Amino acid sequence: MLRLTLKGLLAHKLRVALTALAIVLGVTFVTGTLVLTDTLNNTFTTLFSKIYSNVDFEVRGVAAFADQQGAGAVRQPISDTLLPKVAAVPGVAASEGLVGGYAQFVDKHGKAITTGGAPTLGTTFGDKPELSALHPVSGHGPTGPTEVAMDEGTAKKYHFAVGDRVKVLLPGPPETFTISGIVRFGSADNLGGATLAAFTLPTAQKLFHVEGRVDTIEVATASGADKAAVERDIAKILPKGVEVVSAQKVADEQSSAINDALGFFSTALLVFALISLFVGGFTILNTFSITVGQRTRELALLRIVGASRGQVFRSVMLEALVIGLLASLVGLGLGVAMAVGLEALLKAFGISLPEGALIFAPRTVVVGLVVGVGVTVVSAVSPARRAVRIAPIAALQGVQAGTEGNSLRRTVVGAGFGLLGAAALTIGLTAPQISLVGLGAFLIFIGVGMLSPLVARPMSSVLGRPLARLRGVPGRLGRQNSMRSPRRTAQTAAALMVGLALVSTIAVFGASLSKSATSSVSDAIAADYIVMASSQGGPPSGFSASATQTAAGLPGVAVASPIYAGQAKIAKSVTFIGGIAPKDVGSTVTLRMDQGDGPAALAAGDLLVDTTTATRDKLHVGQRLPVTFAETGPTTLRIGGIFKPNIILGSYLVSRTTFIRHFAESTLPIVLLIKTSSPATPAMTTELTKGLASYPNLTVQTRAEYEKTQEAQVNQLLGLVYALLALAIVVALIGIVNTLMLSVFERTREIGLLRAVGMSRRQVRTMIRSEAVILSVFGAVIGIVVGTGLGIALVTSLKEQGFTDLVVPWGNMIVFLVLAGLLGLIAASWPARRAAKLNILEAIATE
């Protein structure tokens, strides 16, 4: 039986290759993602341990919020009087204080140097080179208040050299420094795209508003000292709120913070890989169904000569196993290539990574094989079971392949899957529980896939009618061919259905998000201008507080109102809290109150909470909430009012005075809202931009421009998701190619006959193409219907989260439909050519 299976596979190399291709793509994506993230993980872990290789301990403030630990935790600076005390601990060979903060270089053309999301770091360059992670490659570290050291990456890219003057944007007003040296960060010329400005300790303390304090003290022990004893001795002299930890721990914290971020990225990619594998599963299912159908006679003959049901089942499953294994192995190889390619791509985008070997972990091999083989084998179960049910007598009857009708059982099971999926989706959306939502969608797709044969015939008939009219006999034949086997049509279309359903869901989601975002902009902002630090798509970064005064002093500016945001622990969770001047409410932001008087409450030092949070946590006006600030510690704030969700203010709001009182002086505003005395004009925009020219990182936008930016951000995200979903669509197209190919082979005789009685090659091609277009449009229609439904469910469930508008972009849907038809045409081109080239004689001679 094994020999027979393998022989069969060899005899159908093309079919095997096409079937496998669907799986190869999925496994490639899975493997590539895993290899890339493992490699990056390893790279960063090595990098951080190198950076801390000269340091044994770090003294730092304890995490301000107990449930927030690691590299991302908010920590208070510590007094620099600790420096000599730590240095005096026996066994300490060297120690120095470090201070970090916001510092952004301005290039030679006056433009702020942006990074694409990576931080723009300001730090200290210590006078103890043996401790420092920074190594000068030319020049030397800064020695006075007018000197700065620049990272090699930035220096190279923007052509700075030792001795050049460079402007640096800071929490306070921008200042100009002389470059004293170019430095490396560990072994890399930069750290994942971040820029680095290093100052002397006293300069940094002044620039970052932490005079008399440092963020951390790095400690190296003398050789031969008992490290555990030194750590204990340091701990003894530390006041409350300060801790000493091993450098290894700090390195681990930092690399795990980066790895967590990478993990998110990797999970996202894996989800798309799994989607395409799921779509590939439909293709496998379909191919095996068709081939089992075509081999009915052969399989029945096997049964006649004595093969048991088990043997027939196993032979089909074995075929799947072999195909799955082959495909997964190829996918593993291609995945490694993909990881290399992606890494090169990251480098091309200027995210320079430290050199590191490619990590091809055993886990990657296992996951790739299990997923690839698993999907193939599972998809083959149903066709194999059908093969088992073939009666021996079928060998003697001229059974026409693929004319089976609709079984009641499949309808019932399909409906069951659909309902189960809808239930899981509902629970998942209300909980909310993303994995349940995914499971729900998955089950719904399977259910719809099983039910769609019911509508395949009538729908193909309707969809094919215009083709039959326009394209004459070939169109009519194509239409009839697509109606021949509803199950085949439905299964082929199902793959595309899944792809388009996801695309449509995203379309509904995105359009609603866009609309909600823009309508909430006009709902939330009364200011004429919105000023923000350009962050190139990354999270909004802060900017110099002094920009506010500059803006306020410009002619035509009525109000310049900075909005602050910082982390605090409110009730039980660490979250963001915003700060705004009460007198600016109304003129720059629109605060629509559900309860209480907003400005009055703010002025009274009360906390305002938005409706979503108030409903979720059952909060009411007058209640006192425990709030812990990193700087000032625990306190309670009275809820003075509840406001409708506001895009720019977040969930919790206090007055600017209250905010400043509880946060470090160095905290930066994130948005500057400007109300002008007359409405925004291009002249006014120019005026403002010029007036703020000393802060080149700031972009001045009118409200309309800001709305557009919001919309553009949503669209950019959508574009990315579409691009990733394209993979699933490609797999679905391979499925269509595969089905058409199999159909062409199956109908060799028929095509030969048509050619003999006078069908031209072009007409043959038209016939196959018509069938493909009907197939794909059928899949697209169902997909769009299902996807729109999913999208509506999703958006509706997110109403409380600010999805105030539900938009179904019908225009887009029509575009998708047309695109699906075009993709069908593309998928048909090869099978159509193949069919047109069939040798008539051989076709007629085929038994």
Place this chain on the structure above:
Amino acid sequence: MTMTDTIDGGASPTGRPAAAAVELVKTYGTGDATVQALDGVTLEFAAGRFTAVMGPSGSGKSTLMHCMAGLDTPTAGRAFIGDAEIGSLDDKALTQLRRDKVGFIFQAFNLVPTLTARENITLPVDLAGGKVDEDWLRQVTDQLRITERLGHRPSEMSGGQQQRVACARALVTRPDLIFADEPTGNLDSNSSTEVLEFLRRSVTEFGQSIVMVTHDARGAAFADRVVFLADGRLVDELEDPTPDAILEKMKKLGG
């Protein structure tokens, strides 16, 4: 072309040939495995006549037919349909020729399963984008007694009915020549007689030219002329054949 024209054409059997082969050679395979399926066949099929081709199995009957109908390309020699030399035509012209000038009836699998009988019959006309001559269609289907079956699909018809639909399709364009390769090979004797009688009648009444490959002496006897092939050569022929005369000849050929 009106029907009278056709009948007139058919009334002079000695007129221009409907098809002709000149020194036709067809070789399959290379080296030791070479098979000389046709070994220099020269013959004419007269217009308005019914010609049967006979010969032992493997003698090259089907090959001759395929080469003369433009379904296959000969290794050497020339084949004509009317005035057109098949070797000089590209695929497009050949397709047109098959569609408009030639009709086919095969032994089996003559019909497209997704099309109804009527759609199968009018297929060549529809493919050409032409208009079906309803009177002619009616006349043919009436003769073949399949008029009531026109709405049925092949799977809903008997083998004999299917072959009669194939006959109707071959006739619907009033082609210069119909090639039939063992059209009754799969039929019982009643059904074959029906088909053969119809072919005979279409020659006599409508002046249709027909070439039919057959193994059956009784079937060949319906023809005006029988040509005999053996080992790829034209070895004998018989005018106005009777079954006995045919059997006699076949015995000599050892078929």
